[in-house]
Amino acid sequence: MSTNLHQAGVKLLKQLGRHADLVMDVYLSGSVPEGGENAAAIEKLRKSEILWRPEPDQELRLKRSVRAVLEEALSDERNRQIDSNVGSSLASIKTLAGHYKEARHNVDYSASEAYLADLNEHVYSFAEGLRYSIRVLWSRINNEFGYVGTINAKIRENELAQSQVTELLNGLEMFQFSELGEIAGDIRELRKLLVTSLQETLSDCTQELSVVQGRLLELLGRFRQIRGRTRLLKGWLLYTDLHPDYMPVDHVSHKQLPTLFNRAEAILAPAAVDVHNTGYEPELLDIVSRIKAIARTNHDPQLREHDVSVSLSQAEEFDIPDNPLKLAVDEYFCSVIDSGRNQSALEYLDEQNLPWERESWLYQVICGYEGLPEEHRHYFELEPIGEPDPVYTGNFIIRDVEIWLA
């Protein structure tokens, strides 16, 4: 029996895979006309009940279950379907628990195991379905019902979502854990499944649903505000069109002034110089005389006796003279190669009586080492000699460095 089922399932899935393009076309367009080039494939899909005909003259459509698989797997936001029928799930869970208890009581192990597996499946799929519904709700909230165009449609979508949340919450209230506890009795497996795991899921989901509800209300408020403003503007135009000589009542003459209209006169006016006032002339001239052009580079006016022709030619080669300190470091590296033994940088400095300051010498040696091409650097090893800072951890004070051939 179970091998038959297995084979049939594989066959069905293969069929889906073979006609994946067609199935997706139907998923996206909603329905498919018969005939045409795909007639054979369509007929096969219809026979295996992947496509079905809702009414005699209608075109073929995708079965709801296949649609649901695709919607879920693709997280398609158009999916609005939420299974809020908690009652029937609860009833089937209770029934299966009854079967299991009876089988256990009759010491029928194979039957009880099968029932327990079934029960597991039911409880988990119930939890998964619940979580999925919440996920669907969130995805709709997160893009603010972006899949419909107008504010009114958004408000309707929001109201639909709210009713779904309420239904789900009402459904969840039907779970009486005392009752489930009684059913489970002292059977460990049942307690784990019906009490611990379900309770956890339910409390999580209830909490999340109340957050969802809050967000939905907030969104609805915003949508209504937007709609209210649009209507306010339109209404205003309509009203002023109908009553061309309408003027608002003088709302500020009351003793109690609405705070909205209590606006003080500006004390500080934006400042600007009146260039037309001759009285300011000396000051303005003074300001102008103090304006100076700041040029960062010296531009000596150059006078050319004659036109200089410009031609583009190969740039001449030029040398950048090497820094003597850098050359000395190169010497040091060479001497390490020559001698083949490790030598400290400062010792070398003293030996050769070089004029450089000790610190800059060390810096240049380290730079010289780091600046070597990768393949050359492999020949050397550089070891800093020093000690960690006595006070601040993580700092290492380098007193000297040593270089040797690797």
Place this chain on the structure above:
Amino acid sequence: MSEMTETAIVGTGAIIERLLKGEFICRTTDEEAWRSLKSSTTRERVETYLNQINRTIGSAGEGEVFFCGYLQLGDAERKVISSQFRDICNALIPLVEWLVLVQESSGQDAPLSEGAAVRLTELQTRIEDTPAFREQLAKISHYRLFGSTSSNVDNQIKLVFKRLVELGYLTRPNAEKQIFIATGKLDYLYEVIRFIDETEGLSLEAQAETATQRDLV
């Protein structure tokens, strides 16, 4: 510590200056000042200062927009307020028509509100392409509030936007770009209309709804 108080003083100084210039402070125009005013300590400090010169902080749009009002109302203050009220009443029709034009020409669901961006070049193309919008723009730009005398769409729309920036309904964060952002003063405007609607019992929203329903039928 001393550094902190110093920056706080500089901050409140700038806020007070803005308020005394008659500007509206919202998240879009000056986020830092807006945040400071939301904190009660800074707000109290500013309020204490303003109280000394018979001023107080007023707010609108559910506390999202701040402006400067009078603490005590004498005859002189009332005069200023009623002239300002007359100004805003005269500005209402052009502004509302402009808001509806922007909303309809850009095909949006929501009317302009604080923080929303308007791309002038895009808007201009849309208006230029539709004769009805062009007519509407010409009508709006010739109102006294905007005072255009031009018959050219480009001049009209540029002038309208320039005036709206001057009046504080829009800001232009980058002078090189033709992108404008609506300020909290627009939200203030909505509140003014709503106030008038409610106190005079005009039931504007209901009228608009029945009108759209009639259109649907």
